[in-house]
Amino acid sequence: MKSRQEILASLNLDIPVVASPMFIVSRQQLVIECCKNGILGTFPALNNRTTEGFEEWVIEIKKTLAEEEARLGKKLPPYGVNLIVHKTNPRVMPDLEVIVRQQVPLVITSLGAVKDVVDAVHSYGGLVFHDVTNTYHAQKAIDAGCDGLILITAGAGGHAGTLNPMPFVTEIRKMWDGVILLGGAISTGNDIAACLQMGADLCYMGTRFINTQEAMADEGYKKMIIDSGTREIIYTASVSGIPANWMVGSLEAAGITKDMWDQKAKADFGAEHEAKAWKNLWSAGQGVATIHDNPPAAELIATLKKGMLTAMQEQKDRLAVYA
Ligand SMILES: Cc1cc2nc3c(=O)[nH]c(=O)nc-3n(C[C@H](O)[C@H](O)[C@H](O)COP(=O)(O)O)c2cc1C
Known part of the structure; x- marks a missing residue:
């Protein structure tokens, strides 16, 4: 197994950011723009309605990035694919076959950390990162041989956790020396610097990338993000x-009112069922509070880098006061 340092060096990142996979939202253009601009771009296999279509997207991404690498004469960050490993997702095996055939460099597994999936990806030299919301599932992912743990904390978009990132990162670092990604309401360069300070190796950013020109999100969705603060987000x-x-606004528009937020729907990760749920019901994390625009991904990534470097410099300047 590769060491943490080896894995991080192999990613060719300009800033320590992974644009996380988002159902309905992340398409191949966004992935390509992310990788071209120095961060790791990802998408869920289920974002294409068929396994054949998914494979076409992978081929397009591979071809475009290879051409760009040849043009620039340097390696770009790899791309990643998200596989929902759950018994209700009938595409796990066919999509995994595509992943192995196309040698997808990074696979992000959610819900199930399964050794057979990890072994299949390792067979061609690929990496597996797995998202977790607690130490129990983190241990299962470590036991399955995953290369990176994605800690999904309170306030994240999608299926968020409930833990505060500060103790969670420290607790996981005590358990293992592998790559740690931190996810949950990270929207600015300042946030990225803060995550590194907490002990994370990489930042896992979703909601911030919904508001990019290349994201597949509805204009109303993007506007609602710009207009929202933390009070407009509900965990249910x-x-x-x-x-x-x-x-909250999208739930209310669909008739899911406050009195229903305590109820629990039946889980089903079949593409059709999920698409119905996520098309008009819009998920976003508490990071909406600091998102005020909808730039091209390239511009956003440049702004993030500038903000991260400024935050690091400011931290250094504080030494004059406190050292
Ligand atoms: C609209 C939306 C769709 C998402 N879909 C997926 C998905 O299909 N698979 C997955 O692993 N995570 C999914 N997530 C979770 C993100 O990958 C990531 O964990 C989260 O966005 C990080 O928190 P942030 O949104 O606060 O940055 C989704 C998140 C959002 C906002």
């Missing part, structure tokens, strides 16, 4: 059966 299992953060 009433939509997909697993607690997730949703935009």
